[in-house]
Every structure is written in structure tokens, then in C-alpha cells.
Amino acid sequence: MNEIKLYKKPIKAISLLAISNVFVVLGIWGIMREGNSGFEIFIAYLTIFFFGLGIAVGFFHLFDKRPQIIINENGIWDRTTNLDLIEWELIQDAYPINIYGQIFISLKLDRSIEITVKQYKWASYLSSKINAQKINLSLGQIKIDYKRLNEFILKMSRLEKTERAVEIKNVAQHGI
Structure with missing residues (x-):
């Protein structure tokens, strides 16, 4: 894969x-x-x-030579989210947010899935004020064009599984 x-x-x-x-x-x-x-x-x-x-x-x-984010045909895995895998079918929307110069990609997930990310009340309040979601991919330490990554995530969330494998292979060869 x-x-x-x-x-x-x-x-x-x-x-x-x-x-x-x-x-x-x-x-x-x-x-x-x-x-x-x-x-x-x-x-x-x-x-x-x-x-x-x-x-x-x-x-x-x-x-530390471990990958921060792994993207494959099944979904996205990010070390900072403490989740196993964020499946493409669950992603409804993705958008970048900037918090004091740190870039994040907020993932709006399907509400029918219960997310076990626990936030303090004050953290939930702050997240709602800055338009963040419960799941945010931190890109502060990754060298990547966040706009192109955001477009790629949106594209992958709308593709069928067979098309995702082809797209991942293409991007893995040519880069995001």
C-alpha cells in the first residue's frame, strides 16, 4: 500500500x-x-x-525520525491527535486555521461518529471561538504547503476508495 x-x-x-x-x-x-x-x-x-x-x-x-502524519488510501494518521486513523469517509470538510503563526488543518467530521477526544471546557470554548474542530492536524513543524495539503485532503475525502489508491500513488511519486 x-x-x-x-x-x-x-x-x-x-x-x-x-x-x-x-x-x-x-x-x-x-x-x-x-x-x-x-x-x-x-x-x-x-x-x-x-x-x-x-x-x-x-x-x-x-x-526523532518517525513520521508526523501518514496519509494512505484508508485515511489520515497524525501522531498529535491520539487517534488510530481518521477515515476519509468521516471527513466532511477541511480548512486551514492560523493560531499565532502556527498552521493547523481543522477536520470537520461526520457527527454520527463519536470522537473520544476529551477537551476541557475552556479548551472547547476557545476552539469554538477560533473556528477549530475537535480534530486539528498540526503543521507547525512540517515543511509543506498547507493550502495544497488542504486541497488534497478535500479531494481525497470525496473520491472512491479505488480512485484514492491511484491518487496516493501519483502524489507519492510527484509530491503534494
């Missing part, structure tokens, strides 16, 4: 590593400096700890 696999772009992880390293060095400098008060040393250790975690997360994202 042909699949389209979308991976994280490494530039986000590299920028997180660079910024975290700067602050860790500043924290070390803060400890090594003479004449510090106890509070200044505490802040320096806190800075090292916090941005040290940023270094760990940056390395994890840099070396």
Missing part, C-alpha cells in the same frame, strides 16, 4: 537547541561570577535546569 509520510523539519529543533544553549551558558556565567547573592545563584541554576530541558527536547525532536 502506498503512503505519503510527512516528517518534522529539523530547523525548529536546531533553533530550540541554539536558544537553549545560549541561556545555559548565561546561567553558567551567572554561577561563576563573583559577588552573587543567593537569589542570583538560585535564578542561574533555575535557568540552567529549564533551558537544559530545552536542549533535551531539541535533541529528541532533531533525532
